Amino acid sequence: MIELFPRALSAEAFAPFGEIICLDDAEKLSINQGLTTRFHDLFNIDTADNGGRTIVSVFRTEPLPLPHRIEIMERHPLGSQAFLPMDDEPFLVLVAGPGDEINTDSLMLFKTDGHQGINFFKNTWHHFQIGLGKTRDFIVVDRGGDGANLEELKLDQTILIPASVMTQL
Amino acid sequence: MIELFPRALSAEAFAPFGEIICLDDAEKLSINQGLTTRFHDLFNIDTADNGGRTIVSVFRTEPLPLPHRIEIMERHPLGSQAFLPMDDEPFLVLVAGPGDEINTDSLMLFKTDGHQGINFFKNTWHHFQIGLGKTRDFIVVDRGGDGANLEELKLDQTILIPASVMTQL
Numbered sequence: 001m002i003e004l005f006p007r008a009l010s011a012e013a014f015a016p017f018g019e020i021i022c023l024d025d026a027e028k029l030s031i032n033q034g035l036t037t038r039f040h041d042l043f044n045i046d047t048a049d050n051g052g053r054t055i056v057s058v059f060r061t062e063p064l065p066l067p068h069r070i071e072i073m074e075r076h077p078l079g080s081q082a083f084l085p086m087d088d089e090p091f092l093v094l095v096a097g098p099g100d101e102i103n104t105d106s107l108m109l110f111k112t113d114g115h116q117g118i119n120f121f122k123n124t125w126h127h128f129q130i131g132l133g134k135t136r137d138f139i140v141v142d143r144g145g146d147g148a149n150l151e152e153l154k155l156d157q158t159i160l161i162p163a164s165v166m167t168q169l
Numbered sequence: 170m171i172e173l174f175p176r177a178l179s180a181e182a183f184a185p186f187g188e189i190i191c192l193d194d195a196e197k198l199s200i201n202q203g204l205t206t207r208f209h210d211l212f213n214i215d216t217a218d219n220g221g222r223t224i225v226s227v228f229r230t231e232p233l234p235l236p237h238r239i240e241i242m243e244r245h246p247l248g249s250q251a252f253l254p255m256d257d258e259p260f261l262v263l264v265a266g267p268g269d270e271i272n273t274d275s276l277m278l279f280k281t282d283g284h285q286g287i288n289f290f291k292n293t294w295h296h297f298q299i300g301l302g303k304t305r306d307f308i309v310v311d312r313g314g315d316g317a318n319l320e321e322l323k324l325d326q327t328i329l330i331p332a333s334v335m336t337q338l
Contacts, residue, residue, distance in 0.1 A: 023227055023229075026226075026227075031228075031297070032230065032297040032298060033297070035230060035231045035232075035233060035297075035298075035300070036228050036229065036230040036231070036297070036298060036300075037228070037229045038226055038227075038228055038309075039226055039227040039228075039229065040224075040226050041224040041225070041226055041313055042224075042225050042226060042227065043225065045222070045223050045224070045225070047223075053214070054214050054216075054223040055209075055210040055211075055214070056210070056211050056212065056214070056251070056253075056310055057195075057207050057208055057209050057210055057211060058192060058195075058207075058208040058211065059200075059205050059206070059207055059208075060192075060205065060206045060208065061201065061204055061205040062204045062205070063204075064204060082225070084225075084308060086255055128200070128201040128202070128204075128205070129201060129204075129205060131204070131205075139253060139308055140207075141225055141310075144210055
């Protein structure tokens with residue numbers, strides 16, 4: 001059995017999997033006669049493969065009951081997928097290393113700082129969204145259009161996010 | 170002198186100018202083992218002209234001091250531009266009818282209901298974002314890439330949003 005505990009999300013550690021979306025690091029432009037700061041072009045949208053288009057949705061996510069057994073991971077071979085939280089609470093992000101199989105040693109669980117969003121590169125293995133504590137809304141930027149953009153892989157090993165993770169948030 | 174007062178934003182009245190972004194009207198998909206409702210594909214992104222690409226930014230907007238004289242309107246000939254509020258307060262949206270000149274009789278001031286976002290069609294004359302009351306964040310989806318995507322037009326007539334509008338919000 002493997003128990004996963006979150007580490008703080010940093011650009012370096014997350015670099016193989018995607019981008020961190022963070023206003024502090026963004027290009028800042030003063031517009032609208034000085035009344036607005038534009039935090040410009042926050043991440044790289046990669047949705048054009050196979051005639052794809054960019055779509056924007058909202059995910060309203062209930063808390064994931066813990067402990068949670070990780071049974072299935074997923075990836076989107078045709079497009080990036082970004083999550084921008086509408087509030088300022090942390091959430092968890094579970095990813096795994098590259099390749100068509102998942103090496104469970106490569107599973108990495110991250111905790112955002114409450115202000116970070118994330119943008120998965122296409123083809124990055126990840127768990128579906130892990131909300132904790134309360135119902136939350138996220139703006140999601142991903143790909144619409146034809147083509148099979150969801151692959152799922154079942155994990156045989158017993159891999160848990162233990163309930164004690166709640167107290168570490 | 171013309172004084173502008175806001176009317177409630179409705180899909181019918183806003184139809185010539187753009188789309189209303191509203192979760193209530195969206196297609197709802199149950200995903201993530203039933204833990205997430207996906208409010209799917211909320212508006213039409215139109216950014217591909219002249220090799221454009223979709224970009225996502227955050228606008229952090231200070232309140233517009235009232236009374237405010239409307240001096241300049243703008244439009245984006247190469248792409249749509251969407252505003253999704255990160256909170257649940259109303260904001261104002263000022264638009265004008267089609268054509269290269271602005272007929273001041275066509276100016277329409279709308280007030281959102283606190284949950285609505287908006288997506289301007291490309292080439293729609295509009296005022297820059299009108300935030301009231303406090304500093305607010307909006308997620309903005311518009312176009313990046315080469316080409317002149319900003320036109321501005323100065324209004325000669327005296328057109329005001331009066332201070333009394335504040336008490337009507």
